[in-house]
Amino acid sequence: MKPKKDLSSHYTQSTPNWCPGCGNYGIWVSLKNALQELKLPAHKVVLVGDIGCSGKLAYWTDYNGFGSLHGRSIPIAEGVKMANSDLTVIVVGGDGGLLGEGLQHFLHACRRNVNIAVILHNNQVYGLTTGQTSPTSDLGYKSSTTPEGAYETPLNPSLLALTAQATFVSAGFAGNTPHLTQIIKSAILHTGFALVDIYQPCVTYNYINTYEYYSKRVYDITTTPYKPDNRFRAMKKSMEIEGGQKFPIGILYQDKSRPSLQDNIQNRVSPLVKQSINNITVKSLFEQD
Ligand SMILES: Cc1ncc(C[n+]2csc(CCOP(=O)(O)OP(=O)(O)O)c2C)c(N)n1
Numbered sequence: 441m442k443p444k445k446d447l448s449s450h451y452t453q454s455t456p457n458w459c460p461g462c463g464n465y466g467i468w469v470s471l472k473n474a475l476q477e478l479k480l481p482a483h484k485v486v487l488v489g490d491i492g493c494s495g496k497l498a499y500w501t502d503y504n505g506f507g508s509l510h511g512r513s514i515p516i517a518e519g520v521k522m523a524n525s526d527l528t529v530i531v532v533g534g535d536g537g538l539l540g541e542g543l544q545h546f547l548h549a550c551r552r553n554v555n556i557a558v559i560l561h562n563n564q565v566y567g568l569t570t571g572q573t574s575p576t577s578d579l580g581y582k583s584s585t586t587p588e589g590a591y592e593t594p595l596n597p598s599l600l601a602l603t604a605q606a607t608f609v610s611a612g613f614a615g616n617t618p619h620l621t622q623i624i625k626s627a628i629l630h631t632g633f634a635l636v637d638i639y640q641p642c643v644t645y646n647y648i649n650t651y652e653y654y655s656k657r658v659y660d661i662t663t664t665p666y667k668p669d670n671r672f673r674a675m676k677k678s679m680e681i682e683g684g685q686k687f688p689i690g691i692l693y694q695d696k697s698r699p700s701l702q703d704n705i706q707n708r709v710s711p712l713v714k715q716s717i718n719n720i721t722v723k724s725l726f727e728q729d
């Protein structure tokens with residue numbers, strides 16, 4: 441008989457297995473620093489991972505982690521938040537999952553103003569499945585799915601979120617962890633839907649959008665006279681990336697006045713975990729016809 445394969449190390453591995461130099465490391469460190477600086481107790485935080493290199497971040501912290509399905513991390517995070525609004529709920533996922541298969545969830549969560557933070561690891565490729573073209577890949581990007589170069593213009597995540605009425609829209613760079621830490625902290629503290637769109641080099645498959653590429657083009661918007669209080673101005677700012685020459689990082693837009701979904705709902709009904717279960721019986725579910 442064949443000996444059983446030993447999978448114990450697979451489940452107990454506590455350090456990431458991303459490629460050396462991957463931008464996910466910078467995001468991992470920034471998110472952990474942000475949570476540490478906010479002094480949030482581990483049992484009060486849930487990281488919901490999408491599927492992909494990015495989503496695996498949820499395995500490698502001491503906080504609660506939930507491994508979801510490709511494109512379905514946002515609805516799962518919404519469910520967690522609805523069930524227990526006391527939890528800090530954070531989505532970690534890639535441009536493929538969040539803007540490809542999960543685009544509808546992304547847009548509706550924005551307009552719903554559900555109180556979660558979405559950390560978008562935007563490496564402009566499908567990393568885990570070996571570098572196929574994603575919804576944010578540059579025009580002309582060559583991969584196994586677009587051997588002649590991508591014909592579709594890339595989606596602009598911040599502009600999409602602003603169009604769908606998100607109340608916190610920001611961008612960061614995986615190569616600038618002190619700055620990214622502060623942006624992630626602000627996103628977590630925001631009441632309502634918060635997006636952090638992160639320029640994340642994939643050193644194995646994306647030879648265009650590298651650390652060098654971004655280092656030359658990224659700039660901190662606080663070094664310019666900019667106020668994040670106007671949606672139209674934020675849209676214009678977010679469109680700077682479309683020329684491929686300038687990538688503003690920082691808080692593009694924040695609206696603190698709009699109530700979150702949780703604020704709206706809790707006036708009428710308390711979250712599931714606070715409801716009494718004394719009068720609930722599940723006996724009938726086990727009865728046969
Ligand atoms: C429904 C479904 N479709 C396709 C896949 C295969 N799949 C797994 S990861 C992945 C791409 C991940 O790319 P992205 O979301 O950008 O994350 P990254 O790996 O780049 O961090 C794909 C297509 C899957 N797991 N589930």
Ligand code: SF4
Pocket residue numbers: 457458459461462463464493494563567568641642643644645
């Ligand atoms: S394939 Fe790309 S995104 Fe995935 S771990 Fe390697 S460098 Fe990172």
